[in-house]
Amino acid sequence: MSSTALDGALGLIREVPDFPEPGVLFRDISPVLADPAAFRVLVDAMAAGLPAGTDAVVAIEARGFILGAAIAYASGLGLVCVRKPGKLPAVRHRVSYALEYGTATLELPEDTIRAGQRVAIVDDVLATGGTVAATRELVEHAGGIVTGVSVILELAFLKGRDRVPGVDVTALVTT
Ligand SMILES: O=P(O)(O)OC[C@H]1O[C@H](OP(=O)(O)OP(=O)(O)O)[C@H](O)[C@@H]1O
Numbered sequence: 001m002s003s004t005a006l007d008g009a010l011g012l013i014r015e016v017p018d019f020p021e022p023g024v025l026f027r028d029i030s031p032v033l034a035d036p037a038a039f040r041v042l043v044d045a046m047a048a049g050l051p052a053g054t055d056a057v058v059a060i061e062a063r064g065f066i067l068g069a070a071i072a073y074a075s076g077l078g079l080v081c082v083r084k085p086g087k088l089p090a091v092r093h094r095v096s097y098a099l100e101y102g103t104a105t106l107e108l109p110e111d112t113i114r115a116g117q118r119v120a121i122v123d124d125v126l127a128t129g130g131t132v133a134a135t136r137e138l139v140e141h142a143g144g145i146v147t148g149v150s151v152i153l154e155l156a157f158l159k160g161r162d163r164v165p166g167v168d169v170t171a172l173v174t175t
């Protein structure tokens, strides 16, 4: 894959000022997903960067699902979907946390992660890191091991990677 193709794909991310609230510059990946070549390049790059020994992908609702499902399929791995509250019939564990905007809760489904299983966390954007830190807590509570975090875009000024110490964070682009 050429870095030009990847750069072109990343260039499709739309920046929306003051969404969902004043002062937030929202990074919208919708145009990337809508472009077949860009979507493929992005998924392939994230799949290629999964840490060796990863045996499942954990994806975070909602944008993380899109990427996580494609990456898991491309890599021949299982997919664990960490969900927002009220969606799962059987919850293993739940964690609440603060976002760049507002607060949120995530839940891990029962019978997904096995003790000792090595999982990579996938999402679109790493901002404050609250979401991936909560997901790490869910994984580790179930006895899983986080091999790494993979995102398209990292907002470095929010220092999200500091919220997951000891975990390798890979971003296709950092801003
Ligand atoms: O690093 P953080 O500060 O935790 O923020 C990053 C999270 O915020 C966004 O999700 P959002 O909760 O907006 O939900 P969505 O994917 O359903 O749009 C994004 O998709 C990440 O999951």
Ligand SMILES: Nc1ncnc2[nH]cnc12
Residues within 6 Å of the ligand: 024, 025, 026, 027, 028, 100, 101, 125, 127, 128
């Ligand atoms: N600025 C941002 N753009 C897109 N998703 C986000 N999640 C948290 N902050 C975000």
